[in-house]
Amino acid sequence: MPLPLRARIAALVLTLLIVLAACGAQPAATPAQSAATSDEAVPVTNALDLANWDSVVAAARGQTVNWYIWGGSESINRFVDDFYGVPLREQYGITLNRVPLADTVDAVNQVLSEKEAGVDPGAVDVIWINGENFLSLKQAEMLYPDWSRELPNAQYVDWDNPAIYLDFGEPVLGLESPWSSAQFQFIYDSARMEADELPRSYAELLEWAKANPGRFTYIAPGPGAFQGTRFVKGALFELSGGADQWLSFDQALWDEHAPQLWAYLNELKPYLWRAGETYPADENELHSLFANSEVDFSITQAIAGAGPLISEGLVPETARAFVFDDYMIGDFNYLAIAKNAPNKAAALVLANLILEPELQAAQILPENGFGLGYAIDVTRVTDAAQLAALNAAQAQLGAAATPAEDLAQSLVGDSAGEYQSLVEAGWRENVLIGE
Amino acid sequence: MRNPSLRIWLTLAPALLVTGVLFGASVFYAVAQSLGYLSIIGETRLSFAAYGNVINQATVAGRELWAALGFSLWVSGAATLLSATGALILAATLSGSATPPRRSTLLALNANLALPHLVWAIALLLLFSQSGLLARIAAALGLIDLPAEFPVLVRDRYGIGIIVHYVSKEIPFLALIVLAILRTQGNTYTAVAATLGAGPWVRLRRVTLPLVLPGLAAGALLVFAFIFSAYEVPALLGVSYPRALAVLALDYFLNPDLSRRAEGMAISLIMALVVVGVAGLGRVFGERE
Numbered sequence: 001m002p003l004p005l006r007a008r009i010a011a012l013v014l015t016l017l018i019v020l021a022a023c024g025a026q027p028a029a030t031p032a033q034s035a036a037t038s039d040e041a042v043p044v045t046n047a048l049d050l051a052n053w054d055s056v057v058a059a060a061r062g063q064t065v066n067w068y069i070w071g072g073s074e075s076i077n078r079f080v081d082d083f084y085g086v087p088l089r090e091q092y093g094i095t096l097n098r099v100p101l102a103d104t105v106d107a108v109n110q111v112l113s114e115k116e117a118g119v120d121p122g123a124v125d126v127i128w129i130n131g132e133n134f135l136s137l138k139q140a141e142m143l144y145p146d147w148s149r150e151l152p153n154a155q156y157v158d159w160d161n162p163a164i165y166l167d168f169g170e171p172v173l174g175l176e177s178p179w180s181s182a183q184f185q186f187i188y189d190s191a192r193m194e195a196d197e198l199p200r201s202y203a204e205l206l207e208w209a210k211a212n213p214g215r216f217t218y219i220a221p222g223p224g225a226f227q228g229t230r231f232v233k234g235a236l237f238e239l240s241g242g243a244d245q246w247l248s249f250d251q252a253l254w255d256e257h258a259p260q261l262w263a264y265l266n267e268l269k270p271y272l273w274r275a276g277e278t279y280p281a282d283e284n285e286l287h288s289l290f291a292n293s294e295v296d297f298s299i300t301q302a303i304a305g306a307g308p309l310i311s312e313g314l315v316p317e318t319a320r321a322f323v324f325d326d327y328m329i330g331d332f333n334y335l336a337i338a339k340n341a342p343n344k345a346a347a348l349v350l351a352n353l354i355l356e357p358e359l360q361a362a363q364i365l366p367e368n369g370f371g372l373g374y375a376i377d378v379t380r381v382t383d384a385a386q387l388a389a390l391n392a393a394q395a396q397l398g399a400a401a402t403p404a405e406d407l408a409q410s411l412v413g414d415s416a417g418e419y420q421s422l423v424e425a426g427w428r429e430n431v432l433i434g435e
Numbered sequence: 436m437r438n439p440s441l442r443i444w445l446t447l448a449p450a451l452l453v454t455g456v457l458f459g460a461s462v463f464y465a466v467a468q469s470l471g472y473l474s475i476i477g478e479t480r481l482s483f484a485a486y487g488n489v490i491n492q493a494t495v496a497g498r499e500l501w502a503a504l505g506f507s508l509w510v511s512g513a514a515t516l517l518s519a520t521g522a523l524i525l526a527a528t529l530s531g532s533a534t535p536p537r538r539s540t541l542l543a544l545n546a547n548l549a550l551p552h553l554v555w556a557i558a559l560l561l562l563f564s565q566s567g568l569l570a571r572i573a574a575a576l577g578l579i580d581l582p583a584e585f586p587v588l589v590r591d592r593y594g595i596g597i598i599v600h601y602v603s604k605e606i607p608f609l610a611l612i613v614l615a616i617l618r619t620q621g622n623t624y625t626a627v628a629a630t631l632g633a634g635p636w637v638r639l640r641r642v643t644l645p646l647v648l649p650g651l652a653a654g655a656l657l658v659f660a661f662i663f664s665a666y667e668v669p670a671l672l673g674v675s676y677p678r679a680l681a682v683l684a685l686d687y688f689l690n691p692d693l694s695r696r697a698e699g700m701a702i703s704l705i706m707a708l709v710v711v712g713v714a715g716l717g718r719v720f721g722e723r724e
Contacts, residue, residue, distance in 0.1 A: 223690055277592055278590055425495040428495055
């Protein structure tokens with residue numbers, strides 16, 4: 001029966017073509033549908049007037065803000081929902097849609113693909129971002145410009161601080177607004193070691209490692225593992241005798257000091273965990289080596305020190321944070337708004353809400369689950385009650401945190417952005433691969 | 436529809452169309468990006484610079500390329516060879532016994548297919564790492580003083596952990612293929628050989644192997660291509676250096692410097708070429724047999 005078969009094949013092919021055509025049309029339509037209010041939002045967005053904040057708040061009412069945020073920590077997820085989701089809904093009539101990511105680069109790729117496909121409005125409103133991901137989106141010109149210094153709460157932010165207006169050495173301009181701060185610190189286990197046995201400089205660390213072979217390692221520097229890059233940069237600062245000279249890029253300076261850096265790290269290498277044959281790829285891998293007693297130190301960026309890690313059960317309860325006497329790199333992390341964001345007004349309200357002094361005070365407390373430091377400059381807060389809350393929170397950090405004066409004494413800014421890839425590529429070549 | 440070959444093509448058309456459009460478009464984009472066509476940063480000039488960079492070791496990606504290529508070939512070659520041998524012996528043993536393989540045995544082999552690679556890799560890590568279950572048991576029993584003295588079996592420089600992973604996953608897969616072939620052949624050939632006085636080794640070598648070789652070779656090629664281009668297991672069970680090609684390619688594709696993407700794509704296409712080359716070699720040898 002040739003005819004029915006032919007007819008069936010024809011029907012099948014036809015159906016398939018229709019399905020394919022529908023698929024082809026889908027991507028352009030989906031984001032618009034998912035952002036229910038985008039039809040009204042687009043014309044309003046174009047007219048957003050940051051000088052008239054009430055008009056922004058009015059435009060934001062009823063919107064859903066899609067916040068793409070690293071979702072690897074349950075406690076941070078809960079903090080975001082409780083401390084930002086609730087006030088957004090109750091005070092501003094905004095729904096917070098937290099989109100958890102395995103890695104922030106996924107949000108970057110989402111926005112870049114949307115740009116390639118010409119999708120506007122897109123799916124992403126806000127991204128928790130800094131460093132290389134910021135650089136990628138800035139390079140692709142996919143960030144909403146000229147807003148972060150115009151927020152009402154930008155008055156609390158010290159925009160004259162290079163650690164704030166430079167993100168990994170890259171000028172922030174008005175492209176992102178700070179959320180919190182972090183500083184490189186080590187973690188040790190007070191049940192295993194006394195505080196006075198701790199190394200307090202890179203030179204002492206080398207001595208310590210020689211006396212305790214196999215008990216120390218650091219995170220492999222590279223894109224996505226900035227903690228490792230920071231560890232290496234700190235060594236560079238100490239070996240070259242200062243951090244400030246690295247704030248602007250100077251190839252000759254790098255060429256002069258890089259050999260010393262590789263020599264130091266190669267001298268350290270045989271005394272590392274697994275003799276430097278391999279390195280942990282990220283913070284979590286190092287935490288588990290530390291918790292399993294394979295190594296004696298871990299690394300964190302949280303101002304609350306080991307506190308948030310203890311409450312997550314990643315490290316023992318006796319874990320404590322500490323710093324060297326100098327060259328512990330600190331930085332800020334930010335919120336950025338995608339250029340094709342469907343709900344820009346709501347995104348602006350969220351970025352502004354995050355800088356409220358009460359919420360800033362809440363974010364540093366380990367029991368709230370976030371544990372990163374202030375984005376605002378406490379001295380700029382004039383309201384007495386708010387100031388008291390900020391100071392009280394600072395005083396409550398507890399034993400697992402590095403004392404505030406140690407942090408302040410050792411704090412240095414990150415080096416100019418150009419050094420990032422020099423350090424990472426040079427480390428792979430000169431230390432990991434070696435001769 | 437008198438023409439049978441036209442009929443075959445028409446029946447295949449729906450499937451071809453889907454793979455053609457989806458796969459073809461990705462390959463097209465991959466080639467374009469490897470040639471430096473990166474519309475996201477407004478780069479539209481085409482050149483072979485990325486290929487030159489990785490092959491001439493001009494950039495860091497290039498300096499790792501040959502080590503990564505060697506590592507990937509070693510891991511996928513060794514794992515494929517061991518899996519094929521293991522599968523052949525397992526299948527021959529299962530079908531050689533007087534009673535047919537029990538349902539539970541087949542179920543165990545099938546269940547392995549449903550277990551994701553990622554899950555199995557993490558299980559191996561929890562078992563074999565130096566702070567893993569076995570290290571702790573050995574330390575508790577006093578066989579070693581510290582868990583850290585446990586031999587390095589995963590995240591080792593030679594890819595032993597990765598090979599162990601794939602061998603344990605692919606033996607059941609290939610064994611199922613071989614068993615399916617053997618089931619259609621029945622036991623008659625081996626039975627005849629046995630009555631003529633052939634021992635088990637001779638039967639395997641002279642009877643079973645020639646019967647299953649075409650199917651086993653095709654399956655082994657599939658396994659090789661899969662392992663050679665796999666990302667997650669080498670990423671989990673591998674070391675920082677040398678890395679597998681797929682890990683290297685993704686690292687460069689995700690590099691914050693968007694212009695590095697071309698190099699990541701070039702590495703991916705080099706991987707594809709190697710797989711196509713191995714498949715071609717397999718075909719040539721297959722036809723000569």
